[in-house]
Amino acid sequence: GAVVSQHPSWVICKSGTSVKIECRSLDFQATTMFWYRQFPKQSLMLMATSNEGSKATYEQGVEKDKFLINHASLTLSTLTVTSAHPEDSSFYICSAREFGAGELFFGEGSRLTVL
């Protein structure tokens, strides 16, 4: 099956720093990727939809300037958490949709801890 890889799996950073999380589709081209955030023992909440070559569409309540999403190629989308604070600590998960297909494939997630 199609593989979506996230890097890093775990990241710990100090408050006020920025952190970049990568989401790669390893064996297919993904025109659309979705970024979710999941707090402990909670559901996945959609943050934004990114389409290759265009600006991301953010869900209501998600700060665009804080969560920067770039989808510069058909196999890579990045999420940058700027000026991270402890409340940004969460599990960030991406999913990707193959060009011309419908099934979504999820990455393994990236655990962010902000001290």
Next chain:
Amino acid sequence: QQQVKQSPQSLIVQKGGISIINCAYENTAFDYFPWYQQFPGKGPALLIAIRPDVSEKKEGRFTISFNKSAKQFSLHIMDSQPGDSATYFCAASMEYGNKLVFGAGTILRVKS
């Protein structure tokens, strides 16, 4: 606004038993209903999915029952095994491949 309501929050089933998780939705524009399994520290993995034009879909031990008039769908896990212990999420989208709205999740524990 919770567009997909999932119950129960947690479920304990004996090995070999049937696990049943229910979901209800409000938006009649939803037309794709998948179920995902998630293990701790991992991303969700697609188990099985259904479209509104069928009332039931079975894949191995997993069955989705869909009731369009009631706007409800459920996951049945037959012959539940300890390895099935995980969190299960129902989801819905307005188009296959479009953004998903997830239910709150059900923590399933299968006792051996």
